[in-house]
Amino acid sequence: MTTADHTTPQADALPADALHADAVRALESWAGTDAAQERLRDDYLAHLAERPDGLWRSCLPAHVTASALVIDPAAGRVLLTLHPKVGLWLQMGGHCEPGDRSLAAAALREGVEESGIAGLTLLTVAGEGPAPARLDRHQVRCAGKDRPENTHLDVQYIAVAPPGARELISEESLDLRWFGYDELPEPTDDALRRLVAVGRALTA
Known part of the structure; x- marks a missing residue:
């Protein structure tokens, strides 16, 4: 089970095949919360088994991406970006890059870049x-x-996010704001609402 322990992944970059191996490992060791999530995990693994380039933007018609929902548990709020292409309030996220050594590192990089908060840490599975x-x-x-x-x-x-974190909007966002768990903005989507509910429960 995921716990409220959090960490910052180490800084050494890995080659592309190691990133692919990390993605497979992360998905194989992850247990979905329901049957639909388990099916998605199996589909992701099938994609990676078929496509050695399955993490890159150039892999079409599908590729793996990484995102991070930034939460301030003490204040009961989430930081959302108004995505310029999609037109929705969403979590931070995007494509993997050659310098990313893991999916977690890609998610954390995107979170830091798009939130402007350098002290973000990711929730972990105890000891793993x-x-x-x-x-x-x-x-x-x-x-x-x-x-x-x-x-x-x-x-x-x-x-x-660390206590008292101050956000800084990036060029990739039309707007960047904190919202209470029960005060999510429109327009957004059900996927974001579900992710906020999971994040809220895990950090309670």
Whole structure:
């Protein structure tokens, strides 16, 4: 079970095949919260088994991405970004990059870059390092508005903000704000609401 312990992944980068191996390991060792999540995990693993390049933006029509929901448990709030392409309030996240040594590292990097909060840490499984909270598969036009939609196989983590954290909006966001657990903004989607509910429970 995921606990409220949190950590910052180490800084040494790994080669691309090691990132692929880490993604497989992270998904194989993760237990979904319900049958739908288990099926998604199996689909992600099948994708990675078929595609050695399955973590990269260039892998079409689908690729694995990583995201982090930034939570301030003491204040009972989450930090959300208004995504310029999707037009929804969402958690921080995006594509894996060559310098990422793990899915957790990719999620943490995205969280730090898009929130401006350097002291984020990820929730962990006791003694085993950061663990996903949920999976979400969705369609997005990340290759450009004139290009066909492709599929993001998103692996979602929970990032805990230090007390008194101050956010700083990035160029990748139209807006960046804190919202109470029961005061989520519109427009958003059910996937974000489910992720907030999981993060709230795990950090209670």
